[in-house]
Each structure stands twice: as C-alpha cells, then as structure tokens.
C-alpha cells in the first residue's frame with residue numbers, strides 16, 4: 313500500500329514541480345472573465361450616467377520594442393492587443409428614458425496580410441467574439457463614433473459626462489469629430505478617467521494578489537541568483553543580464569523597470585541604471601531589480617558587499633536601514649498608516665517612523681544625523697505598474713500592495729544602502745511581506761553569498 317501510494321505520488325509531484333518551474337512563456341495568465349467584468353461594472357457605477365472611453369496602447373513603432381498594454385485598459389479588460397477601444401456607459405436612472413449599463417469592446421478589422429507578421433487576431437466578425445473576449449458586446453472599431461454619437465443624441469447630458477484618459481491621442485481626435493457631426497459649437501470636454509480608475513486599482517482582488525505573489529517569487533529567485541553571483545571583477549551589466557534571464561525563465565514577460573545595479577559610488581545614485589561599471593572589492597552594490605508576471609509587477613532591492621563581507625561602517629549603516637524598514641512594518645496599522653510622505657508632515661505616515669529611526673540611530677562622518685542622507689519617500693503602491701497610480705497620501709487598507717524601502721546614500725563614503733520589500737495588507741488588516749523569504753539581515757546576506765552556486 314505504502315509503495316503503491318508512493319509510486320502514485322512521485323509522478324504527480326514531478327508534474328506539479330514541472331508546472332511550477334516551466335511556466336508558460338508567451339501567453340499572459342488571465343484572471344476569470346468575471347473579474348474584469350466586475351471592474352467594468354464598478355467603473356459604470358462611478359460614472360453616474362456618464363460614458364468612459366478607453367483606448368488600447370498603440371503598437372510600438374520600433375520592432376525591438378515589445379508591446380505592453382495600457383494599464384487601465386488591461387485592468388478593465390485583460391485584453392492584450394493594440395487597436396481596441398472600450399466603452400463603458402453607466403446606468404442613468406434620471407435620464408428619459410433611463411439608459412441601462414452598457415459595455416462594448418471595439419476591435420479593429422482583421423488584416424490578413426498583416427497577420428502574416430502579427431499572428432492571427434480576433435475581430436467583431438469572429439464567431440463567439442463577445443464570449444471569448446468576456447464582454448457583453450463586441451463591435452467593429454468603425455462603429456465607435458456612431459455609437460457614441462447616438463448616445464449623445466439620445467441624451468445631450470452625456471456630452472458633459474464623458475471620461476477619457478488624459479493625453480490619449482485617439483480620444484482627443486474623437487471628441488471634436490463628435491461635436492462636428494452633432495452640430496455643436498465646441499467639442500465636449502472630457503473628464504480625467506484616471507480619477508475613477510485609480511481608486512479601483514488601489515484595492516487588489518484575490519486574483520491580482522496571486523499574480524503579484526508570482527511576480528514576487530520569480531523576482532526573489534533572480535535576487536538570490538544575484539546574491540550568489542556578485543564578486544569583484546564582475547560587471548554591473550552582467551548581473552543585470554543574468555537576473556533578467558532568470559526572471560524570464562521563471563515565466564515573467566519582462567523586468568518591471570530597468571534593473572538598477574549600482575556598485576561603489578553608483579550605489580548612491582537612486583535610479584542609476586547605466587550598469588556600466590565593474591564591481592570592486594570593498595564596495596557595496598545596490599540591486600533594485602524585479603519582474604512583471606502577467607502584467608503584475610514586483611519591486612525588490614537588496615544591498616550586498618561585493619567581497620562577501622560588509623566592512624564595520626557598511627554594516628553599521630546597513631543595520632540602521634534594515635532597522636528603519638522593520639520599525640515601519642512594526643508600526644503599521646491598517647486604516648490609519650499612510651505611505652509616501654517624503655517631507656514627513658503626516659504623523660501617521662510610515663515614512664515618519666522610518667525617518668525617525670534613521671535620525672535616532674545613525675550618524676554621518678561629521679556627526680550629522682544619518683537621516684540627512686535619506687532623500688526619497690518610503691514607498692509607493694505596486695500593481696499593474698511598478699509605481700501604481702495612487703492618490704497620496706494613501707491610508708493603507710486591506711487589498712493594498714505597497715513597498716517599504718528606506719535608503720541612505722552617502723556619496724562621500726561611496727556608500728548607498730537601500731532595502732525594499734513589497735507588502736500586501738491582508739483581509740484581516742495584517743501586513744504580509746511578499747519578500748519575507750529573501751535574506752534581510754547582514755548575516756543572512758553574507759551567508760547566502762557563500763552558498764554554493
């Protein structure tokens with residue numbers, strides 16, 4: 313019996329491990345259609361009878377630029393193709409006659425010659441298009457102006473309740489066209505749609521947190537590889553390249569931002585991403601690099617000693633930065649704490665907690681408080697974008713995902729230290745560190761550097 317069960321167990325374990333290791337490379341992992349539909353309905357409710365029009369990101373002009381969908385468009389549709397538009401019309405209880413909720417995905421007409429380059433696409437004439445796209449209605453892109461025009465003719469009030477993404481070129485062209493065809497003097501003025509999508513995107517659903525966790529796990533694996541690979545004589549760029557390869561092996565489609573690998577003086581430049589120097593013994597290297605899994609980002613920074621051991625001074629500063637991160641996490645209270653308060657004006661901000669810790673626990677070479685060398689906010693929201701949109705200062709609530717990343721940068725000492733983890737506020741209000749299993753303490757970093765390749 314035991315043997316029999318073991319024989320059954322081994323292949324299934326093998327299958328699970330293989331499926332974990334060999335994640336699909338090309339296609340994105342979509343959430344169930346119902347998740348995207350629920351977001352559109354939530355947007356519809358926020359429109360109060362208005363109409364939102366979004367456009368997919370344009371295809372990049374250069375062949376070597378990979379396509380990335382517009383974040384709001386992806387959030388509302390899970391649709392990863394260019395050339396599309398989404399219209400969401402909120403139910404208008406006051407209109408005469410009252411109009412119901414409506415959602416339409418507009419798709420470009422298939423171009424069979426271009427499909428030789430792009431692969432097969434779907435359009436409104438494809439059988440089952442609406443079901444396959446998971447939206448109530450699919451129409452050809454050419455129908456968008458007339459559908460919008462008909463809505464405005466039926467209720468002139470709609471012209472004052474249009475919502476589009478600021479700076480979106482197609483929307484900017486569509487509105488004057490609408491005015492001309494309707495015989496109006498001036499084009500309707502659109503409201504900023506991000507005012508409605510940002511509050512929705514700030515709270516992640518369980519499926520989004522699952523994707524963010526996958527992004528975190530894949531990124532931690534790349535960070536572990538980095539910790540073992542850093543040594544004198546290796547270039548910053550080689551580390552970045554090795555990490556990107558590992559991210560992609562782990563099923564991520566790309567890094568969620570240009571990897572920052574900065575050794576020595578470069579460790580003190582916050583967004584250094586030239587990665588052109590060679591690492592030298594005695595320096596530290598700041599590695600801020602993470603990836604995006606099915607459009608959801610992670611954000612991680614570790615600081616490691618190039619020779620495998622921190623000097624006493626590096627260790628001193630490292631411990632203060634780590635202490636600040638821990639103090640901020642320990643002070644967290646859901647529904648009260650805020651994040652991203654770079655001038656420490658809000659006593660409830662985790663920034664204030666971390667700043668106070670650094671101020672009280674470390675000194676510069678001339679006796680000045682170490683907090684003089686911390687020059688950025690403590691963290692930011694993470695989601696489809698690594699710097700996910702937010703209305704700061706955000707009061708942190710269940711479902712929010714954000715970073716805690718204190719840093720100290722002392723150019724005179726060629727010494728920069730940043731430690732960054734991505735956190736989730738759980739349903740019970742507790743803080744969950746998605747990066748918990750990556751080394752944090754100086755001892756653990758040094759031990760991991762010694763581990764066999």
Ligand SMILES: [Mn+2]
Nearest residue numbers: 611715717732
């Ligand atoms: Mn960050």
